[in-house]
Amino acid sequence: MEQRIIAIVFCFLLLQFSPTHSNTVCIIGSGIGGASVAHFLRQYSAAYHPSPSPIAQINMFERKGVVGGRMATVTIAGETFEAGASILHPKNYHAVNYTKYLDLQLKKPKSSDDSLSLGLWDGHKFVYKTFNSKSKLPIVQRLVSLANSIMMFLRYGFSLFRMSSFVEVAVNNFLRYYEGFNSRPVFESVEEMLKWAGLYDLTTQTLGEELVKAGLSPLLIQELVTVITRINYGQSVNISGFAGAVSLAGSGGGLWSIEGGNWQMAAGLINRSDVLLHLHEEIESVSYLGDVYVLNSTQGKSYNCGVTVVATPLDELNIDFNPRISIPPRKLQHTHATFVRGLLNPAYFGLNSLSDIPDLVGTKESHDVPCSSISILKKHENDMTYKVFSRETMTDALLDNVFSTRKETIKINWAAYPHYHAPEKFAPFILDNQHLYYVNAFENAASTMETSAVAAENIARLILSRLSQGVGLSSLDLKRVGRDPSELHTEL
Ligand SMILES: Cc1cc2nc3c(=O)[nH]c(=O)nc-3n(C[C@H](O)[C@H](O)[C@H](O)COP(=O)(O)OP(=O)(O)OC[C@H]3O[C@@H](n4cnc5c(N)ncnc54)[C@H](O)[C@@H]3O)c2cc1C
Numbered sequence: 001m002e003q004r005i006i007a008i009v010f011c012f013l014l015l016q017f018s019p020t021h022s023n024t025v026c027i028i029g030s031g032i033g034g035a036s037v038a039h040f041l042r043q044y045s046a047a048y049h050p051s052p053s054p055i056a057q058i059n060m061f062e063r064k065g066v067v068g069g070r071m072a073t074v075t076i077a078g079e080t081f082e083a084g085a086s087i088l089h090p091k092n093y094h095a096v097n098y099t100k101y102l103d104l105q106l107k108k109p110k111s112s113d114d115s116l117s118l119g120l121w122d123g124h125k126f127v128y129k130t131f132n133s134k135s136k137l138p139i140v141q142r143l144v145s146l147a148n149s150i151m152m153f154l155r156y157g158f159s160l161f162r163m164s165s166f167v168e169v170a171v172n173n174f175l176r177y178y179e180g181f182n183s184r185p186v187f188e189s190v191e192e193m194l195k196w197a198g199l200y201d202l203t204t205q206t207l208g209e210e211l212v213k214a215g216l217s218p219l220l221i222q223e224l225v226t227v228i229t230r231i232n233y234g235q236s237v238n239i240s241g242f243a244g245a246v247s248l249a250g251s252g253g254g255l256w257s258i259e260g261g262n263w264q265m266a267a268g269l270i271n272r273s274d275v276l277l278h279l280h281e282e283i284e285s286v287s288y289l290g291d292v293y294v295l296n297s298t299q300g301k302s303y304n305c306g307v308t309v310v311a312t313p314l315d316e317l318n319i320d321f322n323p324r325i326s327i328p329p330r331k332l333q334h335t336h337a338t339f340v341r342g343l344l345n346p347a348y349f350g351l352n353s354l355s356d357i358p359d360l361v362g363t364k365e366s367h368d369v370p371c372s373s374i375s376i377l378k379k380h381e382n383d384m385t386y387k388v389f390s391r392e393t394m395t396d397a398l399l400d401n402v403f404s405t406r407k408e409t410i411k412i413n414w415a416a417y418p419h420y421h422a423p424e425k426f427a428p429f430i431l432d433n434q435h436l437y438y439v440n441a442f443e444n445a446a447s448t449m450e451t452s453a454v455a456a457e458n459i460a461r462l463i464l465s466r467l468s469q470g471v472g473l474s475s476l477d478l479k480r481v482g483r484d485p486s487e488l489h490t491e492l
Pocket of ligand 1: 030032062063067070071083087088284319414417447449452
């Protein structure tokens with residue numbers, strides 16, 4: 001307690017001798033959320049309040065030596081792959097615009113290749129397997145794809161179409177977040193944001209409940225849907241309906257990623273947003289001293305900020321907020337990503353040959369299954385690179401059973417995304433009724449690169465509109481501006 005008082009007095013004295021920065025924005029975290037806040041702050045303040053800009057300086061703090069956060073790559077046996085966030089949906093319009101704006105190259109990930117075979121493993125046998133086309137001839141591949149569609153229809157019937165329309169409705173509602181400022185308000189809470197787009201109700205029930213309501217068969221829910229939620233969120237169909245719809249949308253067609261790594265979106269946005277980037281600088285405390293936030297870092301430095309944006313999940317962090325803030329407790333789901341260069345062991349799956357193992361092994365909910373999925377990232381001449389997702393670490397003994405040979409293995413333990421529930425409880429976007437904002441409050445709805453960007457865009461508008469109300473930037477009204485933000489997007 002005494003130490004805290006001394007620290008506050010010290011910060012106060014420091015402020016007396018340094019210029020206050022009421023229009024300095026400090027962003028904690030350099031992932032897609034933090035980078036998007038910086039980008040939209042610059043874009044919108046330049047477009048709507050060119051001079052003087054309401055935002056003088058943007059400081060960004062990143063505890064690691066690289067930007068991008070959960071968008072990161074891993075290099076195994078000399079080749080680089082996505083280690084965290086890997087796929088984008090064709091309707092992820094912020095990501096699409098970032099890619100154009102930053103002149104990045106699109107790539108179709110291997111996992112979305114239609115010719116890849118899929119198998120559903122229950123821990124003892126494959127309960128369902130699609131045909132595998134070894135031929136490179138397009139006609140043969142098309143025939144195999146048709147046969148797979150027929151086989152899937154025979155197993156799951158019309159429930160497949162009901163699943164598609166469930167996803168389509170959610171995706172179409174989500175598209176409202178790209179509407180212009182004339183029709184789209186600035187949202188002060190996650191609940192308000194979700195209700196406006198007709199998505200809130202989906203966070204009050206589990207995916208399983210929502211899909212039963214939508215008329216899906218129990219078999220489809222227990223098999224294909226479960227496989228998808230386990231791959232995308234490492235969780236069962238007990239996640240909320242909205243997180244589930246996002247997860248299912250991430251298994252459709254047209255998925256893409258960025259050549260060289262998705263992290264380049266964050267790097268490019270930061271580069272182009274006139275940001276003062278502080279790498280290797282972890283923020284330890286945030287103290288509000290009346291009209292300024294003082295951020296203290298592990299480098300022993302202090303920064304004065306008029307606005308502070310938290311662009312990282314707070315759940316496993318030890319940032320000391322003064323005064324204290326209150327957010328609903330949230331557990332993060334850890335996903336262990338294990339990258340292996342080698343060959344799977346057919347005997348582990350009760351098969352005779354390696355070629356009988358599907359390219360993507362999805363798994364059912366069962367104590368007998370040690371992983372959520374195994375996918376091939378690349379086929380090499382004599383072996384492959386695989387990615388294994390699991391809820392627990394894959395021990396070497398287990399890996400020696402699952403694989404017949406392993407040349408190199410890399411294990412990453414991700415504090416990956418929230419452990420979803422229904423009904424979900426949301427932290428506030430504005431943590432203290434002043435200018436302390438929390439982008440990742442939206443992550444309780446769903447966790448993706450695009451949802452982070454969408455939440456960040458709203459936070460940027462919220463900051464600018466609240467600054468305009470509080471510090472007299474009278475002409476800056478982001479609720480009723482004439483120019484449509486979609487124009488800005490096409491310019492990007
Ligand atoms: C294994 C895995 C697979 C995924 N797959 C996909 C996918 O295919 N598609 C998709 O869209 N999404 C996917 N996601 C989710 C996606 O990665 C996240 O939703 C998104 O990247 C979150 O971005 P963010 O900027 O909000 O947070 P983060 O990317 O976590 O960024 C936060 C940053 O803040 C930094 N930080 C934390 N504390 C401090 C501090 N005190 N001081 C300074 N810096 C700090 C962190 O180091 C980090 O760089 C996946 C995630 C994981 C883990």
